[in-house]
Amino acid sequence: MPKLILLRHGQSQWNLENRFTGWVDVNLTAEGEAQAVKGGELIRAEGIEIDRAFTSVLTRAIRTCNLALDAAGQSYVPVIKDWHLNERHYGGLTGLDKAETAALHGDEQVKIWRRSYDVPPPELSADSAYDFSKDRRYAGSVLPLTESLKTTLDRVLPFWDGSIVPALKAGDTVLVAAHGNSIRAIIKLLFNLGEAEILEVEVPTSNPLVIDLDAALKPVSAKYLDAERANPVPVLHG
Numbered sequence: 749m750p751k752l753i754l755l756r757h758g759q760s761q762w763n764l765e766n767r768f769t770g771w772v773d774v775n776l777t778a779e780g781e782a783q784a785v786k787g788g789e790l791i792r793a794e795g796i797e798i799d800r801a802f803t804s805v806l807t808r809a810i811r812t813c814n815l816a817l818d819a820a821g822q823s824y825v826p827v828i829k830d831w832h833l834n835e836r837h838y839g840g841l842t843g844l845d846k847a848e849t850a851a852l853h854g855d856e857q858v859k860i861w862r863r864s865y866d867v868p869p870p871e872l873s874a875d876s877a878y879d880f881s882k883d884r885r886y887a888g889s890v891l892p893l894t895e896s897l898k899t900t901l902d903r904v905l906p907f908w909d910g911s912i913v914p915a916l917k918a919g920d921t922v923l924v925a926a927h928g929n930s931i932r933a934i935i936k937l938l939f940n941l942g943e944a945e946i947l948e949v950e951v952p953t954s955n956p957l958v959i960d961l962d963a964a965l966k967p968v969s970a971k972y973l974d975a976e977r978a979n980p981v982p983v984l985h986g
């Protein structure tokens with residue numbers, strides 16, 4: 749039976765500072781590192797044997813993946829890194845303080861930017877310090893200037909179909925160490941959630957969400973390994 753473990757990265761420096769992060773390559777805090785290790789220890793305690801892992805090209809997810817695999821005693825697992833698993837691009841909000849932005853534009857507008865399904869934040873300006881188009885990890889790719897959850901899902905989907913689905917169909921146990929919104933995109937897809945339902949889904953940092961799948965890759969069960977830090981698991985649609 750294929751098994752998928754979704755692991756949101758541990759606390760990052762900008763999670764701590766409450767700044768819109770998106771594609772900025774901030775590192776884990778010490779607390780985030782400890783969370784990643786705990787995630788791996790829980791995977792080990794559950795006796796899960798991972799066949800392959802996928803992560804983004806952002807340090808906080810890569811390090812969470814590595815720390816969790818180390819703590820699970822499975823550092824040898826092959827890891828594929830791909831930008832299609834990056835966090836949603838926060839466009840012109842990138843780097844701003846979330847509370848200051850709410851004070852300026854109102855809580856309602858910030859909630860729309862953060863959690864609406866298809867309203868993207870304003871685009872990144874041409875002179876932004878957060879222009880990643882010259883970063884060699886994205887060479888040859890056309891990069892977004894902003895993303896909603898919907899357009900995040902649009903770019904996660906080809907990678908999901910092309911790389912992760914074949915591994916799951918082969919019966920592998922797969923770890924995906926990624927970000928709040930790229931994981932929400934995968935959850936929407938997998939659980940066939942509506943636009944309103946996905947908005948209620950908040951994935952806790954570095955708490956492994958273990959999903960057993962049938963041969964058609966429909967979820968048959970889902971649980972967080974750290975029950976104390978769990979949020980409601982997505983509803984299984986029949």
Ligand SMILES: O=C(O)[C@@H](CO)OP(=O)(O)O
Pocket residue numbers: 763767768769770771835836838862928929
């Ligand atoms: O800042 C970000 O990139 C994301 C994830 O931390 O935040 P949000 O909760 O607004 O999706």
